[in-house]
Amino acid sequence: MMELVPGSSLITKTPEEGPALALMLARHSIHEIQPDMVVLKAGRSKYSTDPDSLIAASQVVAIEFATIAAANNYWR
Amino acid sequence: MMELVPGSSLITKTPEEGPALALMLARHSIHEIQPDMVVLKAGRSKYSTDPDSLIAASQVVAIEFATIAAANNYWR
Amino acid sequence: MMELVPGSSLITKTPEEGPALALMLARHSIHEIQPDMVVLKAGRSKYSTDPDSLIAASQVVAIEFATIAAANNYWR
Amino acid sequence: MMELVPGSSLITKTPEEGPALALMLARHSIHEIQPDMVVLKAGRSKYSTDPDSLIAASQVVAIEFATIAAANNYWR
Amino acid sequence: MMELVPGSSLITKTPEEGPALALMLARHSIHEIQPDMVVLKAGRSKYSTDPDSLIAASQVVAIEFATIAAANNYWR
Amino acid sequence: MMELVPGSSLITKTPEEGPALALMLARHSIHEIQPDMVVLKAGRSKYSTDPDSLIAASQVVAIEFATIAAANNYWR
Numbered sequence A, B, C, D, E, F: 001m002m003e004l005v006p007g008s009s010l011i012t013k014t015p016e017e018g019p020a021l022a023l024m025l026a027r028h029s030i031h032e033i034q035p036d037m038v039v040l041k042a043g044r045s046k047y048s049t050d051p052d053s054l055i056a057a058s059q060v061v062a063i064e065f066a067t068i069a070a071a072n073n074y075w076r
Helices: A017-033 A037-047 A051-071 B017-033 B038-046 B051-071 C017-033 C039-048 C051-071 D017-033 D037-047 D052-073 E017-033 E039-045 E051-071 F017-033 F035-048 F051-071
Strands: none
Touching: A017 A051, A017 B017, A017 F017, A017 F051, A037 A051, A037 B038, A037 F035, A037 F051, A051 B017, B017 B051, B017 C017, B038 B051, B038 F017, B051 C017, B051 C039, B051 C051, C017 C051, C017 D017, C039 C051, C051 D017, C051 D037, C051 D052, D017 D052, D017 E017, D037 D052, D052 E017, D052 E039, D052 E051, E017 E051, E017 F017, E039 E051, E051 F017, E051 F035, E051 F051, F017 F051, F035 F051
16 A cells, blocks of 8 residues: 655646545555554555545645646646 | 536636636546546535535635736736 | 535625635535434534534635635635 | 724835734624623733733734735835 | 734844744744733643644744745755 | 755655655655654654545645645656
């Protein structure tokens, strides 16, 4: 689940890759704070079935996506 | 409920499409984190009737909308 | 309570209209997620009397207002 | 507590007025959502003594302040 | 704990002063909402030992810091 | 855990260093609010095993990262 940021860029080829990179950055942060995969996997059953946790997680992704979109000049 | 981002652009023809795309991006993120539609539908009865969950969800949409509005140069 | 975004613009004539449009956008998002007005009205007695819910709601409005203010070049 | 936004501008003469206007905008939003001053005053004893509520309120002010600071070109 | 914003500027001499000013702005907001130092000090034992409160507080600081960093053109 | 911001710059050599600096800034803020390392370490067992706390922490990092990415002109 917790992959490192691939390559060394916020630039993506297509807009579709933006949300995927945003999610990766969010997961990367969580992995940095809690590197123990056993703990992270234990938590997944909780947050992935709780709507409020999912909404909170999607907010982090939205913030990372805003950064990525700006980096890519909004793929205009 | 969880459609993929249509086309490959943050650009919308009209401002009215902005909030709709923002909601779609938010749902897309949640779908990426929890792909199981049965789980997602089970959670809907909870978050869609809880004002605090709805407020939280609308915050995610507001963040995505900010990105989309900037991408569209605010439809000026 | 949940009106559609009027006109097709984030541009307002005066700064005073900015917060009103921000609130309308926030309500519009919630209405999109939960279109059932009976459910929305049932929740109002809860969130509108709970300070934490009101603070959370005002945060969504603040985020929408940031977008609207930028769109209007801050009414400079 | 809930005054209307004074004048029709986000521009302040000094940076010190920025946080004050930010707080006023936040309060204005809450007042728009819940216009009943009796309800608002009833809630004050709760949120104004709860650190988490105060932190949440200060976050709304911080978001409004970001908008005001940008409007004033950061008082450079 | 709650000092007023010193000087009348968001400009700092060094980047290190940025986070300090951000914290001061956040505290200033809380002080504006709750001026009673006895109440504020009473709450400190709660929020300063609760990780979730500390994370929430650091988020407010991060938002204020974003504004300060932009004001300083990121100390480039 | 709570190191001071190294050097005096938001500029990083590579994008990979961006998230690391963002995490450092977030930790620095928390350390400023609660300097007692014993208290901070006592809280770690709670927040580092609670998915919602981890999501909240990753949100702070995302906000700091947005600032750092802008400072670095998105490493374009």
